Amino acid sequence: MQGQPRHVHPTAPLAPRALLSGDPGRALLLAQELTDEPRMFNHNRGLWGYTGVASDGEPLTIMSHGMGGPSAAIVMEELCDLGLEIAVRVGTCGALRPGTGLGELIAVSEVIAGDGASAALGAGERLRPDRRLTERLRAVADHAGTIASADLFYDPDPARPERWRAAGALAVEMEAAAIFAVAARRGVRAACLLAVSDAVAGGGERIGAQALEDASVRLGRGALAALLAETG
Numbered sequence: 001m002q003g004q005p006r007h008v009h010p011t012a013p014l015a016p017r018a019l020l021s022g023d024p025g026r027a028l029l030l031a032q033e034l035t036d037e038p039r040m041f042n043h044n045r046g047l048w049g050y051t052g053v054a055s056d057g058e059p060l061t062i063m064s065h066g067m068g069g070p071s072a073a074i075v076m077e078e079l080c081d082l083g084l085e086i087a088v089r090v091g092t093c094g095a096l097r098p099g100t101g102l103g104e105l106i107a108v109s110e111v112i113a114g115d116g117a118s119a120a121l122g123a124g125e126r127l128r129p130d131r132r133l134t135e136r137l138r139a140v141a142d143h144a145g146t147i148a149s150a151d152l153f154y155d156p157d158p159a160r161p162e163r164w165r166a167a168g169a170l171a172v173e174m175e176a177a178a179i180f181a182v183a184a185r186r187g188v189r190a191a192c193l194l195a196v197s198d199a200v201a202g203g204g205e206r207i208g209a210q211a212l213e214d215a216s217v218r219l220g221r222g223a224l225a226a227l228l229a230e231t232g
Contacts, residue, residue: 005078008063012039012051015059016085017227019220022072022092022175024048024064029213030090030220031062038062047075054224056232062220065089068151069117069178076182076190086189086231088133088223089179092197092212093147093171096161100143100170100196102207103215105222107141108192109134111177112148112167114160118177127180129191136229137193140222145170147194149177161200172200191226195219 019034021027027048031038035052041061042049049063061084065075072089079087093106100106111127113119118127126146138144148164150172155161164172176192183190195215199205207215 005081007045007074008042008047008078008082009044010041010082012041013059014041014079014082014084015051015061016083017231018061018063018079018084018087019223020087020089020179021062021064022067026090026216027062027064029216033217034062034220034224035060054228056228060224065175068174069115069149072175073117073121073178073182076179077186080182080186080188084188086133086227088137088227089176089190089192090219090223091173091175091192091194093173093194094198094200095171095196096165096169096200098201102196102199102205103211104142104196105140105219106147106171106194106196107134107137107144108147108176108194109144110146111180112146112164112169113177114164115149115151115174115177118149118181121178121181121185123177123181127177127184129180130189133189133191133226133230136226137191137222140225141193143170147176148172150174171196193219193223
């Protein structure tokens with residue numbers, strides 16, 4: 001352990017494997033859907049987390065990390081301090097290409113680092129997740145490929161999405177690069193599975209509330225299946 005966590009205040013044990021969500025509401029939903037007897041792991045700063053028993057009888061933590069790379073990096077660092085070994089980010093993204101439909105899942109094979117947090121952590125322009133875990137995620141996803149991580153949700157530069165598309169990105173989100181950078185620095189296995197919630201191109205269509213909940217459950221089940229295959 002490198003230090004005492006300052007932002008994550010555990011009220012239950014951390015499992016060595018975890019699902020990581022930006023949205024605390026999604027963390028609660030997945031804890032209820034995927035685990036038995038979930039106990040609140042953290043509520044400090046609104047970063048809700050839960051530890052329960054997964055279908056293989058072993059513990060699973062589902063933890064929210066907030067919005068943006070800096071928040072995700074803090075939570076990831078502190079989970080590593082507490083003993084995290086393997087994790088999947090289960091988040092949402094904006095599609096950059098036609099043919100990637102709302103609610104569909106993307107297994108991330110590479111991240112274009114367009115954020116400041118991963119750069120501050122010494123990462124290069126592109127980061128890759130754990131290979132074996134990502135192969136497991138490919139089996140449950142509708143698409144697999146490169147995404148971009150950004151600092152801004154409301155980006156004033158309309159040309160930036162086109163530059164990411166030209167660089168090969170299927171979608172954009174805000175936290176994967178920082179999570180991968182921390183994981184590489186700390187020797188933790190990490191991967192990412194995303195649900196498409198917005199269409200960045202083509203008028204900015206947004207998924208409905210029920211469809212997002214349905215996609216979130218599918219997202220969590222797919223990510224848990226990958227974790228079980230690697231740790232069960």
